[in-house]
Amino acid sequence: MSERLTSVAPETPSAEPTADALAALAEGGRDIVAEELSILERIQARVEEQLATATHQFEDLNSAMIELRDEIATAKEEDLASLMDQMHQLAALNAKRGSGRTAPVDPQNPYFGHLRLREARMGKLRDVLIGKRTMLDKGDGLSIVDWRNAPVSRLYYRYDELDEYEEEFDDRSIEGTVLLRRSVVVGEGKLRRIDTPQGSFALGRGGAWRDLGREARPSLAGGTGKAVRVPRGQLGVNNDLDGLADKRLQEITALIDKQQFGLITQPESGVVLIQGGAGSGKTTVALHRVAYLAFQDRRRFSPEKMLIVVFNEALVEYIRHVLPSLGVEGVTVTTYRRWSAALLRRLRLDIPAQRTDSTPEAVVRFKKHPMVLEMIAELVAEDLADVERSLEDRLRGRPGGEQVLEQWRKLAKLPPSVRGHRALRWLIEEDGRNLPAKTRAAAETSLRAFRGSVDDVVGDWAELFGDGRRIRNAIASKAPDEFSDSEVNTIVKWCAKKTSALIDWRDHKDEPNLRRDDDDDEPSSPRKPPRLDGEDDAVIMRLYQAKRGGLFVKGKRFEYEHIVIDEAQDLCPIEVRVLLDTASAGRSVTIAGDKAQKMIFDNGFVDWPQLLEDAGLPHVAIQPLKITYRSTRQVMAIAQHVLGHLHDPNDDLIARDGAPVSYFGFSDMGESVAFLGEALRNLMQREPTASVALLTRYPQQAEAYYEALHIAEVPRLRLVSRQDFTFLPGIDVTDVRQVKGLEFDYVIVLDPTRQNYPVRDSARHLLHIACTRTAYQLWLVCSGRPSPLVPQDLIDEDDEQPPG
Known part of the structure; x- marks a missing residue:
């Protein structure tokens, strides 16, 4: 996507601020602020020059395209091929301008971090600024590197001031010392805050700089300083005319710590589970991981191939506004219920669209319980055992019967639906054609019956919940102490009622209901479809996946290259499993949550190891975050x-x-x-x-x-x-x-x-x-x-x- 290139004249602070502006700072603070103001002024001058040059280049490009267009309109036929080739080249350049890694630096917010490095071999000093776009050094000793790409950006996230570093970059080793590491806030072209190991400094509304002290940021010292003393009964932590200067924290990318950066830059494939308390940056890490992956491999991790599932609509809207600032637009951000409802419509299953809101609490707990995953697996195993038993009975004593059974068993690793279709194709179109006719006919009867039933997901749902004995046995063996006898009776009766209503509606929905009124023979309105439970969506989708090996829309497997599941503790295991099985073969997934912030109390969540095991991820390591960037x-x-x-x-x-x-x-x-x-x-x-x-x-x-x-x-x-x-x-x-x-x-x-x-x-x-x-x-x-x-x-x- 092209970006509009315009020359912006920011409000550039003077490199030499007035004495009044720095009067409240000690000598060390004055030096720090003055130095950062000078750096910002130099960067903004370069950015303005760069933008002006780029604008002229693009104007020249547009003029050239207009001239070519006019020339093509009057050109001779033998010249058209050459002119069209030139036009295509210019169009390609035009399409690329301002996009990707060459996008210009924003003069209003060019960077958020500052490193000064001393290289070990040559002793050379250099200043590196960390931002969202790259700007190379033009001989003045200043450069900006993209936090997502440049190897040197690792130093900002992995090392503290005065640390010695050693890193491998492009098969070469670099060593040195981080002499200076600062986080800065630049907003609307002005330097507004600086955070350093020596303290934090903020620009007040009156234009004067203030020393916020060392307690303005989380630190491993944790609580050794004095609390901000607020007068009793006063809301607000500041009482001067400058407003709340210390509220102007860095942009979120600047707050990423070493541990979070390691999680963000995990290899492309695999599952990352982040556990952290309120304000520890779980969602921040997840969103920056999306931005990082999209930057590293734009083709694989394009926005339309990624999904972010969050807990509520407020977070949906918030994240939709945050992602563009990270350089990613177009990612689907949604809640689980909204996502599953939309996908069920696309699957075109023969089920009603409406859901009831009067489901008994015991039924909700039952359908969200991990035992339902086991019940689904057992039902699928029963179906496969039935077809194999049918084949054995029909082929017993027939020549070539063992060959059919051997082929059926060779396909055991395939999903049931695929297995049935593949076995039937072998029998009719491949080597099975050479079998005796009676053997082939007997096998075909069993396989066609299986193929006819294996894709009936709604029938599977009815079989799963319509059998009271199956439900009672599952609860007795898998959750013996979690449901009372009266709750079990409620579950069985409710499920029987729902399954009966759905099957009756499905079998007779096209038949008109007649009013029982002798004076009126007009047909009544169509049958009213029953309302399933909201929890049935996940069950039906999981049955579909278990039978077919995934969710298929118009014959193509529906999947994502990367999935983020935020606040996963408020999803039940079956919902998490459904989401995980929409990941592509690379299995690139980020799961974030905090068991202390649980809001759904009937979903079967106990702890993270149990959820991971229930969702089919028993060996995924849990990554804890230990610093909160929100609450005090x-x-x-x-x-x-x-x-x-x-x-x-x-x-x-x-x-x-x-x-x-x-x-x-x-x-x-x-x-x-x-x-x-x-x-x-x-x-x-x-x-x-x-x-x-x-x-x-x-x-x-x-x-x-x-x-x-x-x-x-x-x-x-x-x-x-x-x-x-x-x-x-x-x-x-x-x-x-x-x-x-x-x-x-x-x-x-x-x-x-x-x-x-x-x-x-x-x-x-x-x-x-x-x-x-x-x-x-x-x-x-x-x-x-x-x-x-x-x-x-x-x-x-x-x-x-x-x-x-």
């Missing part, structure tokens, strides 16, 4: 307390220091609204670019708070009821189930009462998710008796020091 140490401490026995100490995350978590207790909602109204109005006045989430347990509570705060004239207030987030500054009022995977500057958990969050595992997960959506500050505002999940010392602190 104070927030993560509360989140771990909320999880209680569900928290695994091995999953502890390293987090930066931040503002204390605050609890405010009130007697009723009116008092809460009065307090919140004032705090939110003040925040929006001081920090107009802040994003705030007010999270309730249930949607009805969110509506009530929205209406009350609207009356209180809180500005930029939005009610989010269907994951329709705008991702703009302001205040979103919504329930906790809407915000999975999202991030806000500030989060206020509304009414964490014992009724809303009782001492149950499901409540622990939900409150944990609510708390870990914040990047800077967390409040718990409660009108009622607080939940036992809220730390008592936090409540006691509120009793000792009332808000105000």
Whole structure:
């Protein structure tokens, strides 16, 4: 895709900033900022020159094409071949301009990292900038390398300042020392933030630079600094006129650490499973892996050959906006339910489109349970055993019968449907034609009967769930303690009712129903199709895969070159297995998740090793992420307390220091609204670019708070009821189930009462998710008796020091 090349004149800061701009910095900080400003100015000048040159080149190219077009219109016939060849060459150049690896550097955001290297052999010093596009050194000692491609970019992600490095590049070894490693933020052509081992520095709204200290980033020291002290009852972590300068973090590519970079650049084939807590960068790694693969092999990993499956619609919209900034457009981003429904329509199976929302809870748990995968495998094995038994019975004593059975068994590794078709073709068109006629006829009868039934996936579904004895035996042998007798009876009756209704509809759907009215012989409306359970989609698709060896659309196997499954803990094993089996032969898959953020509690997920084994990946290693780039140490401490026995100490995350978590207790909602109204109005006045989430347990509570705060004239207030987030500054009022995977500057958990969050595992997960959506500050505002999940010392602190 061509990119429009225009010369942009950015607002370039002076290489020598005024003394007032750097007055608040110590000498070391002043030197760092001045040096980075100078580098940015030099780069922007080169980019502007490069863009201007490229624009003139393209203008010349367009003019040449116009001249050729006019010349062709009046040329002699003997000259046409030569002129057309020139036209094709120019058209090819035109199609390539601005695309691929030669795309120009963006002058508004040219790079995000800075390395200074000293080579061991020659002692030469060079400055390398890390960005999204490459710009070669023109003799001034500055170059930009693409983080996805240039070998030297590995040094940025793998080594710290003053580390000695040794790497193999193109069959040669390079050694040296990383003298300097900095992360920078350049936005709208201005240098806005610098992160170094010596500290972090940010540009305030007034144009003055500030020293943010060393606690502004996560570090392995973890919590040794002092928390940002916020006045009691004040929402927001900054109170000066410059706004929240330390909120301007680097772009996400700059935050990738050594471990994450290793996962992103894993070999093209294979399965990568990333486990990490809230804000640890799981989704970031997955998306950057998509960008990395697309860059390395554009033909194989083209956007239309990749799939990203996420938990909710809000994440779908968010990722659709993020991917283009990584240089990838056109990748399918969807939820599992939306994806499976669309694919089932393309498979053209004879099943109704509508699904019921009244499925009993026990039936939902049963159909999501890993035992269903085993039941499907057993059903397929039974069908294959039946056809082999039929062949043995029909061919017993017949000449050539053993030859037929030998050929059938040779095809055992093929999917059942393919095996049946291949065996029949051998019998009719290949070596089997030489068998005695009676032997061939007997074998053909068995194989044709098998071929006629093997592709009937709906019939298989009915056989799987319509047999009560099969269901009872499966539960008794595979999940003996997970369903009560009454639940088993409910499952059997419900499944029998659904299968009977579907088979009856399928057999008679074309027959008109007649009204039982002697005075009216007009036919009634067509038969109303039954509604299957939502969980049946995955079962039917898995049956299809097990019988045919994949999902086929118009005779072609439907598959992806790379699949990302985000928040995999909220999919059931059969859903994960269906997705994995749509991967191509290279099996390039990224799975990301966090068992602490589980929101679906009836899907059969226990832990990662069990899910991997159920999905057919028993030997895949789990890659843990240990640093959280979102929430602070104070927030993560509360989140771990909320999880209680569900928290695994091995999953502890390293987090930066931040503002204390605050609890405010009130007697009723009116008092809460009065307090919140004032705090939110003040925040929006001081920090107009802040994003705030007010999270309730249930949607009805969110509506009530929205209406009350609207009356209180809180500005930029939005009610989010269907994951329709705008991702703009302001205040979103919504329930906790809407915000999975999202991030806000500030989060206020509304009414964490014992009724809303009782001492149950499901409540622990939900409150944990609510708390870990914040990047800077967390409040718990409660009108009622607080939940036992809220730390008592936090409540006691509120009793000792009332808000105000």
